Amino acid sequence: MLNSYSTADKVLLAVDCIIFGFDEEGLKILLIKRDFEPEKGKWSLMGGFLKKEEVLDTAAIRVLNTYTGLQDIYMEQLYTYSEIDRDPVERTISVAYYALINIENHNAELIQNYHAKWFSVSEVPKLIFDHDNMLSHAIRRLRYRTSMRPVGFELLPEKFKMSQLLKLYESILDKEIDKRNFISKINSLDILIKLDEKDMTSSRKGSYLYTFDKEKYDAKLLNHFALNF
Amino acid sequence: MLNSYSTADKVLLAVDCIIFGFDEEGLKILLIKRDFEPEKGKWSLMGGFLKKEEVLDTAAIRVLNTYTGLQDIYMEQLYTYSEIDRDPVERTISVAYYALINIENHNAELIQNYHAKWFSVSEVPKLIFDHDNMLSHAIRRLRYRTSMRPVGFELLPEKFKMSQLLKLYESILDKEIDKRNFISKINSLDILIKLDEKDMTSSRKGSYLYTFDKEKYDAKLLNHFALNF
């Protein structure tokens, strides 16, 4: 019977969270060392089961918070994984979510956490279950998204140098980008505000700081701008 | 307990199928009239529950086949919907899938079916549950996808006129496209084979027929071509 609610199978539904961050060293991802079976001691994404009275988006937020202390992180649904043996203990379907966060802003929350740790995306250890697959899927999505619209908002501090933004793009897209072309392209989008302030920490000359102009950004989102680096 | 398999809630997991087709009249979508409760007699997507020993992709194929007789349709996962009350009978999470098919090729299968019917996307009736939402999400995805790579393959007959391909794009993107620019852009992709054959049914002059060059197409997919109409 295709449509009998009473006889239909019920399954475990999980969420897994892929959290991207960025700092001087480049693009990173947040992982936890499992302190429970199966695969205790191995690295994995933050995951947990959906509760009956809960929406997936909320479950993802709750799970992430439980493991990392991170609050109010907006995550986007990535894909739902349902391979029969993806979880060796019991048939579990998992809905993966991903988010971009600013590492500095959230360090306080993370420090008090037990086992969460940032890894460079280029040096991720072997993960449990199908988490490697989820991660590579998420990276692909992030790259794709980056080429469609600016992503810097979430990953950079409030005030940032142009060179940081450039480095962010280079990290995500994993390629070199011509500095002058990058700057003129970004400027042509007209979504940055150049501040009077300079950051003197890394050079004699100092470099101007910028912030995103959230209003202009939102207005332009509607016409979904594409960047072709 | 976040990670106890034994105490975690289990839920009903469904799949819903969004099937796009195209004919002389434009872009269409396949719906069924429900012959069971709830919402009996209303129009809906083809849906059914995931079985315990089944992968989502397979469930989508099975469900579609059950309602329409359609065979071997490759569907792509769209999104997973989990609003608490999306199904009034019981908490059900649904994974939506979508596919593009050639209406003519599959008419034989569909004719013998009871209640499935094609609707122009511009004249879709009110659907049950959150199926309207799924559909509009799918249309958005289709438009997006169309701007990233050619989609004609699946929706057109084996042999087609350039004007059909143009009309397909206009239907999906819901805007007029300049004929000359369209043709030269398509030709520059170098994925069509112009046949010696002409279709004389719609004009005195007759128009050349084309087929897709699957090999060239696949080769180019790797460099994901973007079309900006």
Add this chain to the structure above:
DNA sequence: TTTATTAGTGTAAAATGTACATTAAATTAA
């Protein structure tokens, strides 16, 4: 042979993308 209908074709101007090297500002060391 004229008429009507759809198919098929090209070009010029504008916008965008790309490749590439020098000067500017400030600190530190001589």
Add this chain to the structure above:
DNA sequence: TTAATTTAATGTACATTTTACACTAATAAA
């Protein structure tokens, strides 16, 4: 005080792509 060092900031010429736009070609029917 001057020179040397370091990173920041800027512009141009060329190639490519996109856009706007209108007439001729082929054929069948009248």
